[in-house]
C-alpha cells in the first residue's frame with residue numbers, strides 16, 4: 001500500500017538549511033564530495049552485510065557510484081547501489097532527527113565570519129547531505145534497501161517541509177537528483193564534475209563513473225547518434241597500498257582530509273608495511289588540531305579497518321586505545337577473515353599485536369617530536385595533552401613511554417601554558433630535595449595563589465601546578481618518576497631538618513592550648529588543628545590527611561555525580577602570623593575568629609565556603625569591634 005506524507009523538518013534542521021541556502025557562498029562544490037562519501041559508506045555497508053547474508057548482493061553486480069546529468073532538465077543525479085534506506089530510515093536520517101553535530105554546526109557558522117571556514121565545517125559536523133541545498137532548489141531522493149522490495153521517494157525544496165512516499169524502484173540503492181538553481185549550471189558540465197571528483201574523492205576505493213565523451217566524427221565533432229559508455233573517473237586505488245616513495249605529500253594530505261575533514265595538513269604521517277608472519281599496512285596520521293568531538297566518549301571513529309582492501313569497520317577501539325583517539329588512519333590486514341566481527345577483534349591475537357605496534361609507532365613519533373621539534377610538540381601538547389595524560393592511567397604497559405611526554409605548568413613561570421617536562425623539573429631540583437611537588441586545584445589561578453606554596457616559594461622549590469580534571473588520577477597513577485615520589489604540597493608533613501623539628505616541638509607545646517581550643521570550636525569542620533611552617537604570608541591553610549582524597553578530588557567526584565566520601569581537612573595555623581599571635585582564647589569573639597580563620601583558609605584554596613553570608617556577617621562584626 002502506498003503511503004504519502006508531508007513532514008516538517010525538525011527546527012534545528014530548518015535552521016541548518018536556512019544557512020545552507022542563504023549564508024554559504026564559497027566552495028559550494030563540496031556537496032558532491034559529501035554525496036559521494038555517503039554513497040561510498042552505503043556501498044561499504046552493503047558489501048559488509050553481504051558477507052553474512054549472501055542474498056544481499058548478486059555476484060555479477062559491480063558496486064559503484066554513478067554520476068549523470070540532464071542539461072535540459074538542469075538536473076544532476078548521484079546514484080549508488082549501496083545498502084539503501086527503508087521508509088522509516090529515510091524519515092529518521094534525513095529530516096526529523098538532527099545529528100549531534102547539527103546544533104554545533106549552526107552555532108559555528110553563525111560565529112565565524114570567514115566563508116571558507118564555514119564550508120569546511122560541513123564535513124566535520126556530519127551534516128553532509130544537506131549541503132545539496134547550497135546548489136539545488138529542489139532535491140529528489142529515491143532509495144530501496146537491500147533485501148526489501150519496496151522503494152521510497154523523498155523530496156524537498158529545503159524550506160521547512162519534505163514529502164515522502166513509497167514507490168516502485170527496480171534497483172537496490174539510492175539515487176539523489178539535484179534540481180540545480182539557475183546560477184549553478186556549472187555542475188552540469190562534465191569537465192567541472194570530473195575536476196571536483198579528482199580533487200576530493202580520488203582515493204575512494206570504489207569506481208566513480210561518468211559517461212565518457214562521445215567519439216568524434218570525421219570533422220572532429222562529437223557524434224550524436226552513438227551510445228556513450230560509462231568510464232571510471234577516479235583512480236580508486238587505495239593510497240596505503242602504494243609504495244611510500246611514490247606518494248606525494250599532497251596525496252597524503254588529500255587522503256588525510258578525506259578521513260578527517262581537517263583543512264590543515266597533519267602533524268605527522270606514519271606509513272608502514274609489515275611483512276612476515278602477519279602482514280598488514282598501517283597509515284596513521286597525527287592531526288595538528290583537535291576536532292570538536294574529541295571529548296565525546298561515544299565517538300569511536302578514528303581508525304578504519306580493512307581486510308585486503310575491503311572496508312570492514314570504522315572502529316578505533318580495538319585498534320588503538322582511547323587515549324590515542326585523535327589519531328586518524330587506516331589499517332589493512334592481509335590475514336584476517338573478511339567476516340571478522342567486533343567480538344573476534346576483541347580477542348584476536350593478531351589484532352592485539354597490530355594495536356601494540358600502532359601504539360608504539362605513535363608514541364615513538366611523539367617522542368621524536370618532543371626531542372627534535374619541540375615547538376611542534378608544544379603545539380601538539382596544547383591540543384591533545386589532556387587526552388594523552390589519560391594514557392598514564394589507562395595504559396600501564398606504556399606508562400614509561402608516555403610519562404616523559406607529559407608537560408606541566410609550574411611555579412617557575414607566570415604562564416598557565418604547560419611546558420615543563422618531569423625531566424626538566426628533576427634537572428632543577430634543589431639540593432637535598434627528595435620529591436616532585438605538585439598542587440591540584442580547580443583552576444591555574446587557584447593553584448598559583450594557594451597559600452600552600454608560600455614555603456616552597458621561600459625555599460625556591462618548584463611546584464607543578466595541576467588543574468586539568470584528569471590530573472588527580474594522573475598523579476595517583478604516576479606514583480614516582482625516576483625514583484622520585486610525587487608529593488602533594490597540601491598533604492601530610494613536610495620533611496624537615498632536626499633543628500627545625502626541635503624548634504617546632506617547643507612551639508607546639510607553647511601553643512597547645514590555642515590549637516586545642518580552636519579544635520574544640522571547629523570540631524564539626526576539621527579533623528585536627530596543628531601548627532604549620534609551610535606558610536609565610538597567610539595565617540592558616542587546609543591540608544588533607546596523608547591518605548584522604550583531598551578537596552580537589554572530592555570536588556571532581558561530585559561534579560561527575562559520584563559519591564565522594566566527605567573527609568574533614570586539617571586546619572594548619574601559622575604561628576608567626578600577626579593574626580595568630582593576637583588570638584586570645586579567653587576573648588568573647590574567639591569563636592568568631594576561629595570561624596573566619598577556617599573560612600579564609602578554604603577561600604584561599606579557591607574552594608567554596610558553606611555559609612558565605614555568615615562569613616560576611618562575622619568579618620563585619622570583627623571589623624567594627
Ligand SMILES: Nc1ncnc2c1ncn2[C@@H]1O[C@H](COP(=O)(O)OP(=O)(O)OP(=O)(O)O)[C@@H](O)[C@H]1O
Nearest residue numbers: 038039042082084085093125126127128129130174
Ligand atoms: N546514499 C546513501 N545511501 C544510504 N544511506 C544514506 C545515503 N546518504 C545518506 N544516507 C543516510 O543518511 C544519514 C545522514 O547523512 P549525512 O550526510 O547528513 O550525515 P552522515 O553521513 O551521517 O555524517 P558524516 O558526513 O559525518 O558521515 C547517513 O548517516 C546515512 O544513514
